[in-house]
Amino acid sequence: IENEKSVERVAECDFPSEFGHFRLYAYQDSVGKGLHLALVKGEIKADKPVLVRVHVENILFDVLASSQNSGWPFRAAMKQIAESNEPGVLVILRQQQDARDIVQWMLSPHEPAQELHPSDLRTHGVGAQILMDLNVHKMHLMTAPKRIHGLAGFGLEVVDYVAGKE
Template identity: 40%
Template sequence: MPLDSPLQLIEALRRGEPVVLSDGEDDASDGVLLQAAEFADAAAVNFFAREARGLICLALTSERCQALGLEPMVAAPRAGEGPGFTVSIEATSGISTGISAADRARTVQVAVDPASGPADLVSPGHIFPLRALPGGVMSRAGHAEAACDLTRLAGLRPAALLAGILDEDGDNARGETLRAFARRHGLRMGGIAELIHHRILHEGTIARSAEYRLGTRHGEFRVCAYHDAFKDVVHLALVRGEIDSAQPVLVRVQAVETLRDLLAGEPPMGPQQWNLERSLARIAAEGSGVLVLLAQVESAGAILEQLAQGPRLRPPQFPQRTLGVGAQILRDLGVRKMRLMSFPVTYKAVSGFELEVVEFVPFSVGQEE
């Protein structure tokens, strides 16, 4: 069963129909059932509960969450890692226990009503909002971001009822099981990668704003500055040599961290991961490559926590937090195939940016500058 195009999903959502959305292109990728929130009545909620059977959530934009006064579910969420759950909600009026399909539909309608505010909802409740990042799938290739993008592109309120789809054993439905679910219910089924590609063709969230030459201890690099319209920050790409889109390019993408990059902090067991200095040295040694430095605002608490705990060996943040922004920059530079300086990790929907990871290049002792 070939995936439907983003335009077909958009048309289905505009008609009030639910659709199935897959977060990857292989049989290991799972998916969700989603429907534009303004069409979410009691029958829709009941269908989600009976057929999808996963946790029923409500994808909302960051702006809408702020307008409703919805705080994160946990006090200090790790930025960009996993879904952005807020506190659960319930409508303050017009419901009984809150758990019935009709009650949950009422809560959804109150949450997406432009006239509603914080006083119209209480917590905890039986609907679980998911905060989508500004920029949608161009910032994070997640279900909440895709749901808000699709409903916005359909000319509807950017909000969607959303639930994971489970198989008969209670596991996440994947591959053919997911496709069979869509066929059984006569639903359109699309992918996040295709949505990303659709948005690339019609819009973007960053733009190259300047270009410079920069001398470093590892030689001269071309520095390309990119303005991020959603965060109003500047990201940098340090480029060495010529980029050939037909050939694999050595690439490092990272958000700047004070302890790791500016203070060159090391864990007790010694060098364990790529940092700014080592990445530049490796790219210079090979004669070509790209280092993308993503701007991030580090709170005082985050910096103090880094200092208290010390540097730690941990998986990269790129897949969850920075896939969209970093991928847009790499694509603009002409990169298509990557030798990625990183721990091996699964990258979902990266093909939507016309990028392919052909090799992971983890750091190992002996590669220090």
């Protein structure tokens, strides 16, 4: 699995933000045809753990800042990485949201936000490929503790989980 690639780095640039300086990378997904992004703070060294958040884009929560977000809000994750004393990576997995899914959520806002972007093995694989390209091997993963299958196949190791906004 470690050598299988469905994403390719297509661009990179400096990215000054309200939280400080990052490096922005763009990745083209040959299977899903999407363009994914990664914000990197600091210098990543393969033998050192890196603070990592893999974020699935969601317009209702990222742009409109709904308080019903069930995960780390995008800006909170970016701020946490910026304020950390260690290197960090925020992977942004972009996806088209079907208008019907958004309308359905609006009609039933009590349903979990995760319904709008179900996690699957392919999503984990795309994020893992981006992390490997950035030379990440050991991670302080910004998520609630959970079993994520297949990461070892990409040469990735979760050192620990970082609690936060979830």
